[in-house]
Structures are given as C-alpha cells and as structure tokens.
Amino acid sequence: xxxxxxxxxxxxxxxxxxxxxxxxxxxxxxxxxxxxxxxxxxxxxxxxxxxxxxxxxxxxxxxxxxxxxxxxxxxxxxxxxxxxxxxxxxxxxxxxxxxxxxxxxxxxxxxxxxxxxxxxxxxxxxxxxxxxxxxxxxxxxxxxxxxxxxxxxxxxxxxxxxxxxxxxxxxxxxxxxxxxxxxxxxxxxxxxxxxxxxxxxxxxxxxxxxxxxxxxxxxxxxxxxxxxxxxxxxxxxxxxxxxxxxxxxxxxxxxxxxxxxxxxxxxxxxxxxxxxxxxxxxxxxxxxxxxxxxxxxxxxxxxxxxxxxxxxxxxxxxxxxxxxxxxxxxxxxxxxx
Numbered sequence: 188x189x190x191x192x193x194x195x196x197x198x199x200x201x202x203x204x205x206x207x208x209x210x211x212x213x214x215x216x217x218x219x220x221x222x223x224x225x226x227x228x229x230x231x232x233x234x235x236x237x238x239x240x241x242x243x244x245x246x247x248x249x250x251x252x253x254x255x256x257x258x259x260x261x262x263x264x265x266x267x268x269x270x271x272x273x274x275x276x277x278x279x280x281x282x283x284x285x286x287x288x289x290x291x292x293x294x295x296x297x298x299x300x301x302x303x304x305x306x307x308x309x310x311x312x313x314x315x316x317x318x319x320x321x322x323x324x325x326x327x328x329x330x331x332x333x334x335x336x337x338x339x340x341x342x343x344x345x346x347x348x349x350x351x352x353x354x355x356x357x358x359x360x361x362x363x364x365x366x367x368x369x370x371x372x373x374x375x376x377x378x379x380x381x382x383x384x385x386x387x388x389x390x391x392x393x394x395x396x397x398x399x400x401x402x403x404x405x406x407x408x409x410x411x412x413x414x415x416x417x418x419x420x421x422x423x424x425x426x427x428x429x430x431x432x433x434x435x436x437x438x439x440x441x442x443x444x445x446x447x448x449x450x451x452x453x454x455x456x457x458x459x460x461x462x463x464x465x466x467x468x469x470x471x472x473x474x475x476x477x478x479x480x481x482x483x484x485x486x487x488x489x490x491x492x493x494x495x496x497x498x499x500x501x502x503x504x505x506x507x508x509x510x511x512x513x514x515x516x517x518x519x520x521x522x523x524x
Contacts, residue, residue: 309442310402313522315410320349320520325382325513332507333489336515337480338439340447344483345439346518347449352384354413356391361418361458363470370416373474380509381482381516388413395419395455401438411524414481415453416474424455432457432469432498435477440524448521452481468501475504483515484508 336344347353355374357367371387378385393406395417403412414437421427426434437452454477461470475493487494492505504512 308400308402309440309524310404310410312442312524315351316348316520316522316524317350318520318522320382321352321384322349322378322382324349324517325380327510327513328506330506331510332491332505333487334492334494334507334511335485335487336511337436337483337485338447343446344515344518345447345449346483346515347383347437348521348524349383349516349518350520350522352386354386354388356388356393356413356415358391358393358415358417360394361420362456363461363466365467366418366470369470369474373471373478376475376504377478377482377512380504380512382513383482383516385414391415393417395424395453399451399453401440401451411450414451417453417455418458418461419455421457421459424457427457432460433473433477435480437481437483442523445521445523446519448518448524449481449483450524454478454481466500469498472498472500472502475508479508479512482512484511 338345355370357370359366367387367390374385374387377383391406393403393415395415399412399415401412402410407413419427424434433454433456435452435454437449439447439449441447454474456470456473456477460466472493476498479494484494486496487507489495489505489507492507493502494508494511
C-alpha cells in the first residue's frame, strides 16, 4: 500500500453505490449518538413512559389500601358518635348509678333532720290555694309499664295539691350552658304528664341545703318555698360520693286530720359531672327523673322507664312514668296547708 495518500487512487463511484452496507456520514453518526445519549439520560432520571406505567400501578395499589383504612376509620368514628349521642354520657362501662337516695321525707325537714317541723314553721293556711283544680286531670295510659310511689297512706300515694300553682326556681350557678332552658323543658313535660300546674318562676340565689327551710319569708314571702333546682359540688352532697349525678325529693306535711301532702321540694345535680360537654342528653333525662321524685315517683326496675335507677341519656318518659305521674296529679286539695 502506498505511504503517500496522494498516491491512493480514487474509489470507483459505481462500486461504492453498489455496496450493500454504506458507512454513515459523520453528521448522521453524531445525530444518532445524540439521540441515544438523550434517551439514556431520560432512563436514568425515570422520565420515560415505560417507567411510569408500573409506578402508577404501584401508587394506585397504595391509594386503594389507604382508602379502605380511611373508610373503616370513618365508619368506626360514626358508630362511636352515634353511641355517644344515644347514651349522652362519658365512657363509663355500666353508666352512672344515678339517683342514689331519695330526699323525700315525711313530716320533717330532710333525711338528716334533727328537728321536727313545728306549726310555727307553717305559712298562712291556704294562702296560695284555690278552691278547685287549676288544670284538668290527665288520664293514665292503658297497659302502662312499671311505676311506683315513694310514699302511700291508706293505699293512696302522697301527692301535691292540684289546687295550687307550683313554682320552680333555678340557681344556674355551676350549671352547664342552657341549664335554665333544660329545666323549663323538663317542667313542661312533667306538667303535661301530671295535670299539675307547674312553672319556672325565675332564678334564685338560694343554694342547696340538706335541711332546707320550707318557708323563707325573706326570700319568697308568706308561702311554701318554691321547688328549688341547683348544681352542687360533688363533695358537698354525701349521696354523690358514689356515681350518683342527681338527688331530688319533696317535703310532706299534714295538719289535723287532713291527709299528708307535699308542699315543697328540691333537686340538686352533680356540678362536676355535668360540666362535661357530652352530658347534655343525660341532663334532660336526669331532670325528668328528679322531678319524678319530687312529685312522688319511686324507682323501678323497668329499663324502659325514666324512673329506673340508671340513666342512659336522653330517654323519654315511658308509659309507666306517664301512668304514675297522672295518678300523682289526681290527689286531693289541701286548703288547710
């Protein structure tokens, strides 16, 4: 082969064109290498379409699992909220053992009273009484559930006089928001069920006392004191040492040969318990229960009645409650008191 390039003879053009494999020009090779290099960089960065398909499939699988867990969590949350609203109480396995002890006493000033009610403690006889019933009698439902009375004399329950307007006063101190409204709603239901004239007269500064004075002329005038509703610290009420959340009852007295009659009462509720925001439903039921005690209803074992021993939150008056209240509203007038 000649060493001098100038001595190399030119290629036969026809022979070049007839070759089966032609060498690419430098420009063609450079363009091809650039495309290959660009594709390699895309592969390294994960930008190619073939990488995206399995990545999306993997992401879709994780998303589905998360949705399943999320939906399951939502369902559990909904079940929990519905249960909480239905019970209207904090998470206590057996519920509060409500209403331990009834503060309804015959002819004295309280369950721990040390003195008897004297005649000088009575207001002017019949000062707030009418000659006949204030409201029409309410008939009990047929085939009612269970009910019981706190006190009976001669087979008849002790009652309030249907010839008096019974007033209720509320000390809202320590009560939850809307406490006065809750009392008004409970009183309206008790009046409708019993046929006794009962109304909320307003607020008071009177506080709970185990041996409350039944006549307080300086505060309420010459009459039996109105029914009192208060909220009290748990350590101030011995009955709240357990799980009780409410206490209520009435004072019954008699004069001469007249039958005994309830003349005033009071209800106190566990301030500590009802400070919790989840107890709204329970408060309504407890108020109905305690007003049942005030009018003379005792405890029953029937879980369908408000007067059962354990509150479950938001339970309405049952047929037994309605029957007992209707009968308690049919007592005699007591003009001597």
